[in-house]
Amino acid sequence: MDGPPKYLGVVTCAGSTCHGAGHPVGDARISQTEFLSWHRDDAHSKAYRVLIEDKGQRIARNLGIDNAASAPECLTCHATYVPADVRGKRFQLSDGVSCESCHGPASKWLGQHVTGEASREDNIKAGMYRTEEPVARATLCLSCHLGTQDKFANHRLMGAGHPRLSFELDTYTLLQPAHYRVDADYRERKHLAPHVQVWAIGQTSAAARTFDLFTSEKWASKGPLPEFAFFDCHACHHPMSEPRWAPRETTGLPPGVPRINDAHVLMLLYLTKAIEPALSEDLHKSLLALHKASTESREATMSAATALKEVVKKVQDKVRAHSFSDAETVTILDSLVKGGVAGDYRDFAAAEQAVMGVHALADSLTDAKHWSESQAGAIAAQIKVLYTVLADQNAYQPARFSGEMQNLAAALK
Numbered sequence: 534m535d536g537p538p539k540y541l542g543v544v545t546c547a548g549s550t551c552h553g554a555g556h557p558v559g560d561a562r563i564s565q566t567e568f569l570s571w572h573r574d575d576a577h578s579k580a581y582r583v584l585i586e587d588k589g590q591r592i593a594r595n596l597g598i599d600n601a602a603s604a605p606e607c608l609t610c611h612a613t614y615v616p617a618d619v620r621g622k623r624f625q626l627s628d629g630v631s632c633e634s635c636h637g638p639a640s641k642w643l644g645q646h647v648t649g650e651a652s653r654e655d656n657i658k659a660g661m662y663r664t665e666e667p668v669a670r671a672t673l674c675l676s677c678h679l680g681t682q683d684k685f686a687n688h689r690l691m692g693a694g695h696p697r698l699s700f701e702l703d704t705y706t707l708l709q710p711a712h713y714r715v716d717a718d719y720r721e722r723k724h725l726a727p728h729v730q731v732w733a734i735g736q737t738s739a740a741a742r743t744f745d746l747f748t749s750e751k752w753a754s755k756g757p758l759p760e761f762a763f764f765d766c767h768a769c770h771h772p773m774s775e776p777r778w779a780p781r782e783t784t785g786l787p788p789g790v791p792r793i794n795d796a797h798v799l800m801l802l803y804l805t806k807a808i809e810p811a812l813s814e815d816l817h818k819s820l821l822a823l824h825k826a827s828t829e830s831r832e833a834t835m836s837a838a839t840a841l842k843e844v845v846k847k848v849q850d851k852v853r854a855h856s857f858s859d860a861e862t863v864t865i866l867d868s869l870v871k872g873g874v875a876g877d878y879r880d881f882a883a884a885e886q887a888v889m890g891v892h893a894l895a896d897s898l899t900d901a902k903h904w905s906e907s908q909a910g911a912i913a914a915q916i917k918v919l920y921t922v923l924a925d926q927n928a929y930q931p932a933r934f935s936g937e938m939q940n941l942a943a944a945l946k
């Protein structure tokens with residue numbers, strides 16, 4: 534078969550002897566119910582449908598778009614939106630974010646994949662995507678959950694009613710209903726990265742991507758005001774009845790200034806503190822410089838963001854080549870929690886990243902049997918409490934969050 538690989542559509546994968554079984558197949562390597570779990574439980578199978586429903590139609594109307602379900606602005610993240618000439622006969626946009634959105638176009642590997650004679654590497658050569666590998670997975674998920682040079686959910690989309698985007702690779706990997714079983718056979722076929730590594734790689738990819746978009750011609754605002762989607766939403770959107778500003782060492786900003794969303798950079802500050810303190814200091818300096826520049830001029834802001842991006846890329850190189858020991862994981866976790874006690878996560882987006890980070894790091898240490906069962910239980914219970922503090926972003930109380938971080942610090946001792 535010549536030409537570029539084609540996207541064949543979900544029905545191609547969903548045969549009852551392939552991935553469309555109604556019950557897990559006992560002696561098979563995989564459960565074969567992947568289609569069922571995607572179709573029934575996974576938000577991705579509904580990604581197209583929301584464009585037809587009121588929620589999606591309303592957003593589109595507010596933006597002056599006739600029909601969300603045929604608008605490239607929406608389909609680009611809510612479907613396997615590939616050019617017409619690479620769509621197979623049974624391909625349907627209405628499948629939403631489908632198997633091939635994540636696993637790659639199937640035309641060149643389907644044959645060898647069905648007969649079972651091909652290895653993972655053979656399939657990858659034929660266009661299957663390396664979903665188990667954290668760098669590749671981060672690139673894949675962030676393409677829709679954060680954006681690319683081609684697609685981005687800007688503040689106009691938010692203003693029209695689109696939900697705020699938030700993403701952490703390890704947590705979202707767990708949140709996506711698992712359509713695969715991680716058992717001994719899986720581990721033999723695929724390398725399973727520990728949670729700490731998935732988290733660290735996800736953070737570096739998200740921070741690098743954020744500042745790529747921030748400084749891109751296409752997505753930076755051209756008007757006098759910056760693109761608000763790069764800021765902490767609640768720096769502007771919170772009630773005035775309860776003033777809650779307090780100084781934060783990691784911004785150095787006075788009151789009354791909207792803050793650039795630096796949640797991923799904060800995570801990297803704590804991460805690098807444990808594995809390369811000098812890099813952490815560079816990062817801190819560059820972050821302070823960016824916040825300061827944001828009060829000066831657009832030019833100063835862009836050049837500070839470009840400088841910060843360079844440091845983030847150094848962190849990215851470092852992290853990709855690093856394997857985290859349990860001792861380092863403990864140090865990162867302690868340092869993240871210390872930041873919480875000190876009030877560093879006053880911004881909702883940062884608090885959310887901090888809890889997901891703490892969760893990933895704790896899962897790593899629990900897997901490594903670093904704690905007794907009862908201590909692991911107490912830590913998990915306190916992480917649940919932290920999630921409840923974040924349950925309503927419009928009622929977020931930074932002081933309460935710091936208090937619960939203090940309780941987590943106690944549980945970790």
Ligand code: HEC
Pocket residue numbers: 583584588589590592593596598601604606607608609610611676677678679680684685686690695696697698699
């Ligand atoms: C950059 C990618 C991107 C673009 C562009 C985009 N979306 Fe989304 N959209 C998402 C993601 C990711 C979510 C899920 C957010 C979450 O829950 O974390 C989402 C969620 C939604 C939801 C809420 C779904 C639910 O189950 O409640 C609606 C409605 C929606 N989008 C409509 C639209 C419409 C209409 C457009 C076009 C005007 C659009 N989106 C463009 C990525 C995008």
Ligand code: HEC
Pocket residue numbers: 543546552562563567568569571572577630631632633634635636663664665666670712713714719723
């Ligand atoms: C949003 C992305 C996404 C979608 C959509 C998706 N998958 Fe997956 N899939 C993953 C990830 C991530 C993994 C875990 C990493 C891995 O094993 O490669 C995975 C793993 C798998 C595995 C590997 C099981 C194993 O034991 O090796 C199979 C089979 C699979 N998916 C089939 C499907 C099928 C069939 C569909 C559509 C019905 C689908 N996936 C839809 C992301 C996705």
Ligand code: HEC
Pocket residue numbers: 576577579580581583609610611612613630634635670673674675676677678705706708709
């Ligand atoms: C092609 C775009 C696209 C890709 C790639 C993608 N997603 Fe999504 N994801 C979406 C959209 C759109 C939604 C919202 C669907 C809805 O609610 O209707 C979503 C929803 C989700 C949700 C549910 C969120 C919630 O609030 O309930 C999780 C979890 C998720 N994605 C995880 C992942 C992970 C992990 C990956 C990478 C393996 C990934 N996604 C890759 C577009 C994408």
Ligand code: HEC
Pocket residue numbers: 688691692693694695696697761762763764765766767768769770791
């Ligand atoms: C720098 C300040 C600022 C930031 C940061 C900001 N917004 Fe806004 N937002 C505004 C303004 C101003 C409006 C217009 C208010 C109006 O139309 O009444 C608005 C409007 C909105 C609306 C529509 C409200 C309505 O009543 O219809 C939503 C939803 C929204 N923003 C969400 C967000 C999200 C999500 C983020 C973060 C990604 C964000 N905003 C970041 C200033 C901001």
